[in-house]
Amino acid sequence: MNAIPQLFFDAMSLGGIYAMAALGIALIFGVMKLVNFAHGEYIAFCVFALIVPSTDAVAVMFIGKAPAIVLIPILLLVGAAVAVASEFFVFRHMRRATPVAMMISSFALGFVIQNTLLLVYGSRPKAISLWPELNKPVSIIGASIPLLQIIVILTTLIVVVALALLLKKTRIGLEMRAAAENFTMARLLGVRANVVITGAFALSGALAAAVALIMVTQTGVADVRMGGQIMLVAFIATVIGGLGSLPGAVAAGFLIGAASVILQGFLPLEARPFRDAFLYTLVIVVLLLRPDGLFTSNSTKPRV
Amino acid sequence: MSKLGVYDVAVRYGKIPALEDVSFTVSEGERLFISGPNGAGKSSLLKAICGAAPTSHGRIEVDGDVLNGRSPEAIARLGLTMVPEGRDIFGTLTVEENLRVGTGIRRDKSAIETDIEEVYENFPMLADRRHANAGALSGGQQQMLAIGRGLMTNPKLMLVDEPSLGLAPNIVDQVYQTLVNLQKDRGLTLIIVEQSSARAARVGGRMLLLRGGNVVGDGDSVKFAESDLLKEAYFGQDTPEGPS
Numbered sequence: 120m121n122a123i124p125q126l127f128f129d130a131m132s133l134g135g136i137y138a139m140a141a142l143g144i145a146l147i148f149g150v151m152k153l154v155n156f157a158h159g160e161y162i163a164f165c166v167f168a169l170i171v172p173s174t175d176a177v178a179v180m181f182i183g184k185a186p187a188i189v190l191i192p193i194l195l196l197v198g199a200a201v202a203v204a205s206e207f208f209v210f211r212h213m214r215r216a217t218p219v220a221m222m223i224s225s226f227a228l229g230f231v232i233q234n235t236l237l238l239v240y241g242s243r244p245k246a247i248s249l250w251p252e253l254n255k256p257v258s259i260i261g262a263s264i265p266l267l268q269i270i271v272i273l274t275t276l277i278v279v280v281a282l283a284l285l286l287k288k289t290r291i292g293l294e295m296r297a298a299a300e301n302f303t304m305a306r307l308l309g310v311r312a313n314v315v316i317t318g319a320f321a322l323s324g325a326l327a328a329a330v331a332l333i334m335v336t337q338t339g340v341a342d343v344r345m346g347g348q349i350m351l352v353a354f355i356a357t358v359i360g361g362l363g364s365l366p367g368a369v370a371a372g373f374l375i376g377a378a379s380v381i382l383q384g385f386l387p388l389e390a391r392p393f394r395d396a397f398l399y400t401l402v403i404v405v406l407l408l409r410p411d412g413l414f415t416s417n418s419t420k421p422r423v
Numbered sequence: 424m425s426k427l428g429v430y431d432v433a434v435r436y437g438k439i440p441a442l443e444d445v446s447f448t449v450s451e452g453e454r455l456f457i458s459g460p461n462g463a464g465k466s467s468l469l470k471a472i473c474g475a476a477p478t479s480h481g482r483i484e485v486d487g488d489v490l491n492g493r494s495p496e497a498i499a500r501l502g503l504t505m506v507p508e509g510r511d512i513f514g515t516l517t518v519e520e521n522l523r524v525g526t527g528i529r530r531d532k533s534a535i536e537t538d539i540e541e542v543y544e545n546f547p548m549l550a551d552r553r554h555a556n557a558g559a560l561s562g563g564q565q566q567m568l569a570i571g572r573g574l575m576t577n578p579k580l581m582l583v584d585e586p587s588l589g590l591a592p593n594i595v596d597q598v599y600q601t602l603v604n605l606q607k608d609r610g611l612t613l614i615i616v617e618q619s620s621a622r623a624a625r626v627g628g629r630m631l632l633l634r635g636g637n638v639v640g641d642g643d644s645v646k647f648a649e650s651d652l653l654k655e656a657y658f659g660q661d662t663p664e665g666p667s
């Protein structure tokens with residue numbers, strides 16, 4: 120009897136995480152036509168930044184010790200910093216490279232980050248208890264919902280609204296939108312390529328940090344490989360949403376989250392282990408019907 | 424201010440040469456038409472000046488500042504603006520947002536609002552659509568927006584690539600009238616690519632004729648229109664002499 124609201128909150132919170140991860144990818148794709156496969160590793164990096172570097176099995180809190188009001192901004196900055204640094208040291212030197220070459224470099228960068236984490240933190244997943252009280256259930260319209268789910272949904276809403284305002288109302292937002300549509304023309308009008316691209320990476324990294332916080336609170340685990348799965352789903356969401364379309368990325372993130380929860384809830388028991396196979400079949404069907412994505416944008420022209 | 428010098432400039436796309444060896448100067452407040460057949464290198468020349476295409480040889484200067492090797496955004500800061508072939512309007516932005524993209528480089532922030540109103544006065548059609556997406560404008564309106572957008576950078580030198588392309592003759596008249604007035608009001612230096620020598624002669628000014636990536640003529644647009652030079656540039660084999 121309370122299964123429906125339960126499903127709804129599951130779908131919305133999972134979709135919210137996917138939407139935020141997809142936004143991080145779509146933002147960078149928008150301005151430089153780069154599918155940044157290192158994005159998942161930004162997420163993992165942020166998770167590990169919470170604990171003291173060591174290969175010990177037991178995690179000792181580092182940034183994670185700070186109260187939320189300090190911890191959250193610091194981690195967002197860490198995420199922004201790692202993304203901006205990767206732009207500065209890797210992608211900036213590839214501005215004239217083909218999108219495929221850049222994409223492959225992003226894979227390489229992802230491996231570098233992942234292996235650095237392996238070296239410093241060891242390969243075994245570690246238990247982290249961040250804000251455990253958020254996993255306590257609260258009761259809403261007859262369903263018992265973990266507080267975290269509500270926070271995730273609200274966070275996603277806030278992020279989406281804040282990002283929309285930033286893009287619509289600020290100078291850098293205007294420049295990012297112009298650059299996403301026609302980078303050369305924007306530069307001819309004095310828009311600094313480096314500022315716009317650095318801005319996009321900073322935002323993308325901060326989004327990765329937000330996803331990291333949510334994932335670690337939800338799962339209680341820090342795992343070097345934790346970025347891979349969400350990166351895959353987020354990438355699919357950006358493709359379904361129409362590469363480069365921010366509203367599309369958000370909508371598709373929610374759609375995949377919802378589809379995933381609904382399949383989990385309604386598939387016959389024997390079929391549930393194969394949920395992802397059903398999910399990706401749906402994805403294939405969508406892409407067969409709408410190869411340019413559900414929410415096509417016109418900014419997928421070649422870059423610069 | 425705004426003396427442009429182009430010296431021995433070559434541009435190539437991979438192995439394809441677009442400009443071979445082009446030299447000319449333009450003085451402040453001058454109006455220069457650039458004409459020539461398709462593929463002559465007119466657009467490539469403008470792109471080289473504004474930094475959108477790299478030069479493989481030669482030097483471009485504005486008031487003694489060498490432009491070669493600078494980024495387009497740095498060149499825009501020196502007071503050059505480009506209204507490209509095909510307009511390159513930001514279709515997902517509103518008309519007014521298009522006008523504001525280039526204002527980031529201005530130091531006289533207080534004049535931005537009055538300048539926007541001035542663009543709307545010059546192009547009343549844009550005023551009615553100021554909050555509409557620019558992608559929904561007609562070709563003529565987009566051309567006006569592209570010119571207005573360039574003006575909003577408060578330029579000293581404006582490069583306009585084929586403003587008449589695809590527009591009805593009366594709209595072309597209107598666009599040229601506005602360009603000429605703006606030049607008078609602001610002391611703009613104007614370089615305009617225009618295929619129609621008759622049009623260039625009617626508006627008046629100097630004309631540079633390009634063919635095969637080289638300058639094949641330089642003189643008064645009225646004299647050009649009367650001479651056989653144009654015909655030769657478009658159809659002839661020989662490199663013609665100057666117009667008079």
Ligand SMILES: Nc1ncnc2c1ncn2[C@@H]1O[C@H](COP(=O)(O)OP(=O)(O)OP(=O)(O)O)[C@@H](O)[C@H]1O
Pocket residue numbers: 436439440441459460461462463464465466467468508
């Ligand atoms: N992006 C490019 N890549 C390769 N070749 C190019 C490119 N742009 C121009 N060219 C070549 O350079 C030469 C000059 O082209 P350009 O566009 O400058 O001519 P144009 O005089 O402006 O012609 P039109 O009147 O058709 O606009 C042409 O041979 C053209 O094919």
Ligand SMILES: [Mg+2]
Pocket residue numbers: 465466467508584
């Ligand atoms: Mg041209």
